[in-house]
Amino acid sequence: MPHVPPRPRAPVADLAPDRPTAATTGSRLFLFTLRRMASAGVDDAHAANALLGHFGKSYRRPLILMRAMMLELSRASHRRISVAACCCTRITPDEARLLEAVATAQTTPHAAYERLAVALDSPAALGALTCAQAVAQSFSDLGRPIALYAGD
DSSP states (O other): OOOOOOOOOOOGGGSOTTSOOOOSHHHHHHHHHHHHHHHHOTTOHHHHHHHHHHHGGGGHHHHHHHHHHHHHHHHHOSSOOOOOOTTOSSOOHHHHHHHHHHHHTTTOHHHHHHHHHHHHTOSOOHHHHHHHHHHHHHHHHTTOOOOSSTTO
16 A cells, blocks of 8 residues: 555645634633534533533523523524534634624624524524624623624
8 A cells, every 4th residue: 555645734824814713702602502502402511511611600691591592593594504513613604694693783783683684594583683682791791792803
């Protein structure tokens, strides 16, 4: 069997630097919780434990609001929302839309509504917007604001 040299890997900087990432601790926590609840259900213990680890005794408010948001997204969506595995460092376009909608729900609700309507493929995204605003406010109140890019 001939020896095949390993393929050279591209430097991390060359792998689409303009692609959105979860920039803050709050964003990464939101994304992890979203992924766990999407794959294992809203009662996932790992998602609850992650929120408990970050928020301490105050974890219940963001947990309940994340559950409500996931159920509302499921109810209102007219298509499948693609979600990556929890270990992935990159995010899917649907996750980017949801993350950006939640990050901007407090400051620019009209833009957040449009992002949610695109992500859900439904004009009836008002309930999802309300849930996104509540989730963003709860994370922010507990010191872990959600932002798509660092510095937001």
